[in-house]
């Protein structure tokens with residue numbers, strides 16, 4: 001797909017909203033075929049979980065919250081989507097970047113009746129990268145009503161803050177960078193923030209910056225699965241960083257130096 005075609009997929013208000021709010025809903029950007037391919041990939045992933053797969057639902061609780069990441073090299077459906085779907089072109093347009101590097105994919109499935117929330121957090125302090133040109137495309141593979149949608153604090157990507165990562169089970173990171181600060185209690189003061197969330201259909205996506213604060217409710221309302229595939233991309237200004245603390249994903253085989261452009265087998269350039 002050419003840059004001109006991408007322009008016509010994303011109107012200027014959508015791009016402006018992404019840059020202003022740090023999160024925006026994209027409507028009807030993926031065909032039914034791409035969604036079917038991702039569903040096949042998620043089925044394969046759940047049948048053959050990767051080394052980082054996690055179940056966040058305690059034994060005996062209803063539902064199941066499954067998470068896994070960094071599997072695109074062994075799951076062909078993921079690789080095809082991440083490289084050949086409209087996702088890289090959407091990422092280029094939203095980030096305003098000539099190049100698009102694949103960072104990783106992250107799958108988050110909440111089965112019906114799952115109570116566990118995804119805690120409020122922003123992604124950049126978990127990651128071994130720094131830069132402003134970043135985007136995650138959160139692609140729902142089931143209809144997602146507003147009540148179970150991931151929520152975003154509008155404008156939080158511009159707060160100039162780096163918050164302490166929290167594990168999805170709620171506990172703090174064992175080794176966190178010293179300069180990170182605790183996240184404010186968003187739920188205790190929801191009225192103070194503009195909280196964004198949407199009713200979504202398969203084919204839609206949410207685009208958000210690695211710095212936008214977000215969290216998600218359990219899956220108690222819809223009676224349907226809530227399968228989501230997040231495609232994470234970096235643009236021209238993003239570099240590899242060595243953090244003092246733990247990073248997630250860990251990328252144990254990456255040999256880049258602090259400040260290097262992302263490259264190599266783990267971080268293929270998918271546009272540019």
Ligand SMILES: O=C(O)CCC(=O)C(=O)O
Nearest residue numbers: 108118138150216228230
């Ligand atoms: O799907 C969820 O529950 C959370 C998604 C998320 O935190 C992310 O994609 O960064």
